[in-house]
Amino acid sequence: MLEGLPPNGASHVMRVDVPEHQARVIAEYLGESFDPAEVATSAFEIEDRAEGSGWAVEAYFAEAPDEEGVRELIALISPEAAAAAVFSTLDKKDWVAASLEGLAPVAIGRFVVHGSHDRDRIGGGSTIGIEIEAALAFGTGHHGTTKGCLAAIAATGKRRRPGRTLDVGTGTGVLGMGAALLFRTPVLASDIDRVAVATARENARANHAAPFIRFLHAPGLGAGEFRAGGPYDLILANILLAPLKGIARPLRPLLAKGGTVVLSGLLPSHANAALAAYRAQGLYLKRRRTIEGWTTLELTADGSRPRR
Structure with missing residues (x-):
């Protein structure tokens, strides 16, 4: 799931690895706590990890965030996750690719909801592909x-x-x-x-x-x-x-x-x-x-x- 899309330009990112049930809640909570024009959040499954499957939350900020303030919000759900959160900076050229990594196609019955970046991966046959751009937060199928x-x-x-x-x-x-x-x-x-x-x-x-x-x-x-x-x-x-x-x-x-x-x-x-x-x-x-x-x-x- 991806909530919102910040403006173009250098972007700051917060990442934390957490269990799935916490990942979804943290991403939605952060998404509701900030202006969607300035902050985007995503929760996604991490594949091919040596220690097994897991989930991560990433939050992308158009401006440098108040790190302690973000940690305080996460701590309302999980103090351990708040302490483990890592903040860094992405260049403009890295931002779109990074944000779309967590927005995999979603299959529900015959429907597959996907972004344009996955257009070529959607099969034919009885599959009904619905393409929604990642910038559209609610209604991406996630x-x-x-x-x-x-x-x-x-x-x-x-x-x-x-x-x-x-x-x-x-x-x-x-x-x-x-x-x-x-x-x-x-x-x-x-x-x-x-x-x-x-x-x-x-x-x-x-x-x-x-x-x-x-x-x-x-x-x-x-x-x-x-x-x-x-x-x-x-x-x-x-x-x-x-x-x-x-x-x-x-x-x-x-x-x-x-x-x-x-x-x-x-x-x-x-x-x-x-x-x-x-x-x-x-x-x-x-x-x-x-x-x-x-x-x-x-x-x-x-x-x-x-x-x-």
Whole structure:
């Protein structure tokens, strides 16, 4: 996983080797603690180590960091990791290669999400490659929420082919593109952020998914375009708990009979609160996935008994 990308120029780097569960938490915590325009963090597996496999965290800073301040943040998760952190400097020519080393392709079912640096390594056949640039932090496929949603999309395709898909909070467009490329049916992808919509539209063009996807800049689900494009056999919403609860009521009339709703952006402790909001709208739990500390819910209105 890679969070953010600092500006060009000399970059300072912090590295520490830690167990996998600590690596992911430290990288996300540091990523949330600094301006993403100034700091990038990555957590990745170290291969071919003589003493066996392991994980590392690297944080790249556009300016020289406050080393003690960074250690204090890491110490909140692991004092041992804070003491072991090593700081150094990278030249501009080394920065991009170093940052991309930790951003390996991610395979979820038939999907392989990758950066342009791995374009030539992605095989053909039944593989569906989705190329997202590493500079786009959330939605590169390396986050547990994106993985959970792509797994849910793949599972939906095994049961039935959705005629129409709605992607709420599309971000980089990775989920909408996944549905479009797998099902080859219409997708409406919306986001509250104009920049996200423009970025997702460009990504769809680059991935040859644009003919299937219509993009919409809109907050919530109140715009008439949502109703005009529905009902939807598959609705995807990878956002956060508060907005997920807020769209529960207007989302329900947009769902086609027998359709599936996929919710993510949820910590495990938040999942039941989201589920309660949708149960109040007559939706039931089909499957719950928790990947890398994030929960994805698959819901339906078919009357099935809810699962825990």
